[in-house]
Amino acid sequence: MIKIYPAVFEKDPVGYGIYFPDVEGAETQGDNLENGLEMASDALGIQLAWNIENGFSLPVASPVNDIDIDKNTQFVTLISVDLVDYLQETNPDKKTIKIPHWLNVRAEKEKINFSKTMTEALMDKLGV
Numbered sequence: 719m720i721k722i723y724p725a726v727f728e729k730d731p732v733g734y735g736i737y738f739p740d741v742e743g744a745e746t747q748g749d750n751l752e753n754g755l756e757m758a759s760d761a762l763g764i765q766l767a768w769n770i771e772n773g774f775s776l777p778v779a780s781p782v783n784d785i786d787i788d789k790n791t792q793f794v795t796l797i798s799v800d801l802v803d804y805l806q807e808t809n810p811d812k813k814t815i816k817i818p819h820w821l822n823v824r825a826e827k828e829k830i831n832f833s834k835t836m837t838e839a840l841m842d843k844l845g846v
Contacts (some may be wrong), residue, residue, distance in 0.1 A: 719800065719841070720800050721762070721776065723797060724740050724785055724795070726739060726793070727793050727794075729792070731779055732749065736754055739770075740777045744762050746758055763799040764804060766804070776846055810833065
């Protein structure tokens with residue numbers, strides 16, 4: 719489950735301070751740009767996983783161009799993270815569901831993966 723959010727990098731005397739305007743609690747720092755990008759992805763993953771595991775919806779990511787920065791000391795970039803690496807207990811649980819026969823027939827003809835579809839539907843419903 720890949721998530722992408724804009725991060726603000728601010729140059730400081732020891733490297734970069736990094737925060738995510740849309741993700742409260744996701745802040746970090748890096749010694750240099752490469753380290754900062756790595757640390758930003760990790761901070762994002764930890765915070766988003768915490769939000770999910772504690773029943774909070776994930777925030778909507780702002781468009782990069784809508785984020786106000788000081789262009790002399792800051793820049794905005796997109797940071798991606800695969801939340802599967804951060805979420806606890808990602809092994810699938812087996813569930814039995816009932817759907818109308820006609821829907822089952824049609825879905826099987828289309829070779830729809832029921833587990834994947836149910837996972838996507840639940841994630842959408844829960845705002846994850």
